[in-house]
Amino acid sequence: MVQVILVACFLVLVIAGLRSRRTQRTRAAKKILFIAVGLVAVAAVLFPGVTQDVADLVGVGRGTDLVLYLAIVLVSYAALDIYLRFQDLNDQVTRLTRALALLEEGQDDLQRSQDSS
Amino acid sequence: VSGLRDHAVVVVPAHNEEAVIGGVVEGLLPMFCEIVCVDDGSTDATSQRAREAGARVLRHCMNRGQGAALQTGLEWARRRPGMECVVTFDGDGQHRPDDAAAMVDALRDTGVDVVLGSRFLTAAQTVPKGRTLLLKAATTFTRLTSGAPVTDAHNGLRVLSRGAVEKVSLSQDGMAHASEILHLIQKRQLSWSEFPVTIDYTEHSKAKGQSVWNSVNILWDLTWKG
Numbered sequence: 001m002v003q004v005i006l007v008a009c010f011l012v013l014v015i016a017g018l019r020s021r022r023t024q025r026t027r028a029a030k031k032i033l034f035i036a037v038g039l040v041a042v043a044a045v046l047f048p049g050v051t052q053d054v055a056d057l058v059g060v061g062r063g064t065d066l067v068l069y070l071a072i073v074l075v076s077y078a079a080l081d082i083y084l085r086f087q088d089l090n091d092q093v094t095r096l097t098r099a100l101a102l103l104e105e106g107q108d109d110l111q112r113s114q115d116s117s
Numbered sequence: 118v119s120g121l122r123d124h125a126v127v128v129v130p131a132h133n134e135e136a137v138i139g140g141v142v143e144g145l146l147p148m149f150c151e152i153v154c155v156d157d158g159s160t161d162a163t164s165q166r167a168r169e170a171g172a173r174v175l176r177h178c179m180n181r182g183q184g185a186a187l188q189t190g191l192e193w194a195r196r197r198p199g200m201e202c203v204v205t206f207d208g209d210g211q212h213r214p215d216d217a218a219a220m221v222d223a224l225r226d227t228g229v230d231v232v233l234g235s236r237f238l239t240a241a242q243t244v245p246k247g248r249t250l251l252l253k254a255a256t257t258f259t260r261l262t263s264g265a266p267v268t269d270a271h272n273g274l275r276v277l278s279r280g281a282v283e284k285v286s287l288s289q290d291g292m293a294h295a296s297e298i299l300h301l302i303q304k305r306q307l308s309w310s311e312f313p314v315t316i317d318y319t320e321h322s323k324a325k326g327q328s329v330w331n332s333v334n335i336l337w338d339l340t341w342k343g
Contacts, residue, residue: 087341094181094290098189101155101175105193 001059006069013077017084030081037074121225122149122218124201125276128190129154129172130183131208135161137321142170144214145206153193154208155186163208183273184294188287195282203282207273211322216314220276223312230281230307233267234274238313245318251329255296262339263299267311271295274314281307292331293338 016026044051044067051063060066127149131138138154145152154167158180168174175189187205194203202224204217212234220232236244237252244252252271259270275298277285284305289297302309316322 090290091288093179094185097158097177097179097181098185098192101177101189102193105173105175 002066002069005058006073009070009073010076013073014080017077017080022088121201122221124199125149125151125204125221126190126194126197126200126202127152127204127206127217128187128194129167129206129208130157130186130190130273131155131159131163131167132157132180132183132186133159133161133163134208134210134325135159135163135166137210138163138208139166139170141206141208141210142167142172145217146171148214148218149204151197151200153190155190157181157183157186182290182294183292184287184297185290187294191277191282191285191287200282201279203277205273205275205277207322209322209325210319211316212274213315213317216274216312217276220274220312220314223310224276224278227310228308229310230278231302231309232276233269233309233311234272234314235267235269235311236272236314236316237268238311239315243318244316245323248318248326251332255332255335258336259296259299263296264303265299265309267299269311270299272314272316281305289338291334291338292327293335296335296339 016029048063051067053063055061055063055066058066060069127145129138129141129145129152131141131154134141142152142154152172154163154172154174156164156167156174156176158177164174164176175193177186177189190205191203194200202221204221206212206214206217216234220234224232237256252269256267256270260266271292273295281302284307285298285301287294287297287301301307
């Protein structure tokens, strides 16, 4: 039971992460996920018994184990998300560097033609 | 000097090549009039040496990789009204200007869109052991993935016609651009041929060459952005 849930969560997050980045919907979904995780975390702290109840429901021995499994899925997703964002940023830096190099050469060129005239 | 060579732009990507870049530019000048050195964020005097030798210099303010440097050179060339072809020529002195000139002539004579240098088409070439194995593996991989039956997938000496330059944009900043170019040639249905060239394996160019480990990086980059 829990294997199915965890693998499904993981796949959904990876596929969602790889597809359609930066659309309004995915950005909103990430915020909702973030808030949901925070609320669940607070709830789990205030009512420790709940994690055990949910663990029993999905067939995990201890509540703490369930929390650990969920944490691994979320951390993996966060790592992937940050990696992809980093790649986007890298591409942007390259484009910026290129634009600057072309701009500078254009100005040098203009300078040279003014000097010679 | 042939007419086409007068309208060729030679793009020379270079990163920390102050020791050899001057010689590379001087070697090209008798045969080509437009040499553009793309200084990829060097921390040494590469830009000055290239400029003194007579090249135009496009300077990346930070190191972005050889693929990024080539793309900068291609974009600059694209804006030149008279440009009819682009030669890509590594900045470490491993290529021969004679080969580049002969390849431009081949492009003119055969009318293909792209002429690719290959070190494995000449009998005289002595490629160091270890490099041969790695290059053959890379070539086999590229043949399979890009569908272009090349004999040398990672040769920095190429000639692209204006049409090809306008259709090819590199998004691979690192060394994976070599595979990406071949992939784009197939995708855009550009015609191509190979041309035998000699690589001068100096201690310098060998030291600047890629290690086996970089093939892992290249494969990774290709999977993410393929």
